[in-house]
Amino acid sequence: MKRIITLILATTLLLSALLLASCSAGGEATYKVSVKDALGNPYTTGIVVQFMQNGEKVAMQAVNKDGVAEKVLAKGDYDVELSFTDNAEAYHYEGGAKVTAKETEADVILANVPVGETTVLHAEGNEHDVYSVSVGCSYVTLEKNARTYFLFSPTQAGEYEFSIKDSAKVEIGYYGAPHFVQTQNTAEIKDNSFTITVRADMIGSGDGGTATYVIGIDSKDDKTANTVLAINRLGDPKKTIEDEPWEVYKATHEMDIYTLPEGTELKEFDLTAATDTYKLVYNENDEFYHLGSEDGPLVLVRLTEDCDYIACFGTIIKKQGILKYFYDGKGKDYENFVKRENYTDCVSKYIECADENEGVYPLTEDLKYIIQQHGDHAGWWDIDGHGYIFKDMDGNNDSTINTEIAWLLMCCYAG
Numbered sequence: 001m002k003r004i005i006t007l008i009l010a011t012t013l014l015l016s017a018l019l020l021a022s023c024s025a026g027g028e029a030t031y032k033v034s035v036k037d038a039l040g041n042p043y044t045t046g047i048v049v050q051f052m053q054n055g056e057k058v059a060m061q062a063v064n065k066d067g068v069a070e071k072v073l074a075k076g077d078y079d080v081e082l083s084f085t086d087n088a089e090a091y092h093y094e095g096g097a098k099v100t101a102k103e104t105e106a107d108v109i110l111a112n113v114p115v116g117e118t119t120v121l122h123a124e125g126n127e128h129d130v131y132s133v134s135v136g137c138s139y140v141t142l143e144k145n146a147r148t149y150f151l152f153s154p155t156q157a158g159e160y161e162f163s164i165k166d167s168a169k170v171e172i173g174y175y176g177a178p179h180f181v182q183t184q185n186t187a188e189i190k191d192n193s194f195t196i197t198v199r200a201d202m203i204g205s206g207d208g209g210t211a212t213y214v215i216g217i218d219s220k221d222d223k224t225a226n227t228v229l230a231i232n233r234l235g236d237p238k239k240t241i242e243d244e245p246w247e248v249y250k251a252t253h254e255m256d257i258y259t260l261p262e263g264t265e266l267k268e269f270d271l272t273a274a275t276d277t278y279k280l281v282y283n284e285n286d287e288f289y290h291l292g293s294e295d296g297p298l299v300l301v302r303l304t305e306d307c308d309y310i311a312c313f314g315t316i317i318k319k320q321g322i323l324k325y326f327y328d329g330k331g332k333d334y335e336n337f338v339k340r341e342n343y344t345d346c347v348s349k350y351i352e353c354a355d356e357n358e359g360v361y362p363l364t365e366d367l368k369y370i371i372q373q374h375g376d377h378a379g380w381w382d383i384d385g386h387g388y389i390f391k392d393m394d395g396n397n398d399s400t401i402n403t404e405i406a407w408l409l410m411c412c413y414a415g
Contacts, residue, residue: 042067163193304359
């Protein structure tokens with residue numbers, strides 16, 4: 001009897017061991033598939049991961065907010081395929097991903113497939129298939145020994161890197177804007193990539209347009225080639241002077257409508273005269289400058305009528321505004337930048353009060369300061385600069401101008 005009990009116990013232990021071995025050989029595992037682009041950015045919507053065996057779908061799971069599909073399945077080997085809840089033709093990936101009992105995680109590299117449209121690029125005047133691309137990775141087909149163009153319109157300011165993946169016999173370049181496509185690459189290329197800065201003022205809002213960049217990829221292959229164009233936002237744009245706030249100049253003079261007395265003759269200043277030829281005297285009672293004495297002829301500014309040398313302030317406002325950037329010392333590097341002032345609003349108010357017929361207003365401290373600052377900013381009297389505006393009959397710089405009184409170019413006086 002004792003021998004029988006021992007035999008039964010041994011048999012039970014053997015069956016338990018066999019069952020345990022059987023369970024450990026099978027069982028379940030958690031399989032994890034990450035769907036991302038070549039930059040490592042996850043695809044978070046519209047993607048379903050399918051787990052396949054022998055060509056048959058065993059299970060499926062949509063990716064989560066991290067671009068990951070996790071599924072608990074019986075231990076085994078599974079081929080990984082993707083399906084899409086929207087347009088499958090808008091995506092490309094290389095098949096062959098697998099998960100196994102030993103390797104339960106896998107990555108699938110996905111890319112967008114842009115749709116081309118035929119357009120005219122103005123520099124060449126020819127029609128091309130141009131593709132609109134966005135941040136991320138785009139899978140593109142290149143014609144043999146030809147350049148393919150891409151248009152990128154950013155939605156956010158920043159530093160952007162453009163690069164090529166799988167870049168054998170392929171070269172990337174930056175070719176300007178659609179309205180003026182350069183024939184040569186204008187970017188500094190390193191390892192088949194380049195960066196550009198997109199400032200906030202380049203991003204349109206309302207009726208304003210957003211800057212569009214033309215990217216070109218040259219195929220050096222004798223056959224059609226495929227590659228991946230990667231656009232990566234590296235971070236916020238580097239701060240420049242254009243990001244600094246404007247200090248809006250406020251008028252110190254209380255303006256009234258000015259009417260030029262009937263029959264007044266307007267006389268011009270001789271800008272070749274000696275510095276002490278014209279004595280301007282400020283009258284604190286009327287807050288205007290006079291010629292010779294406080295009660296002398298009024299000095300006037302042409303606000304809406306062009307002078308002999310430059311367009312009037314009214315015209316300048318319409319084209320570019322009236323302003324100045326200030327620097328410490330003589331340098332004009334950003335490190336020496338101090339501030340920038342905008343005088344457009346102030347001058348606009350003066351124009352509203354100017355004489356209706358002649359477009360002049362008496363010279364005030366405001367107008368004197370604004371003429372001098374904007375003229376200095378624009379280089380109007382810098383004979384060695386590009387902005388010098390005084391020319392002789394042959395179009396050469398007129399060296400007879402006295403630059404110490406050249407700021408009177410917009411002024412006249414009541415004769």
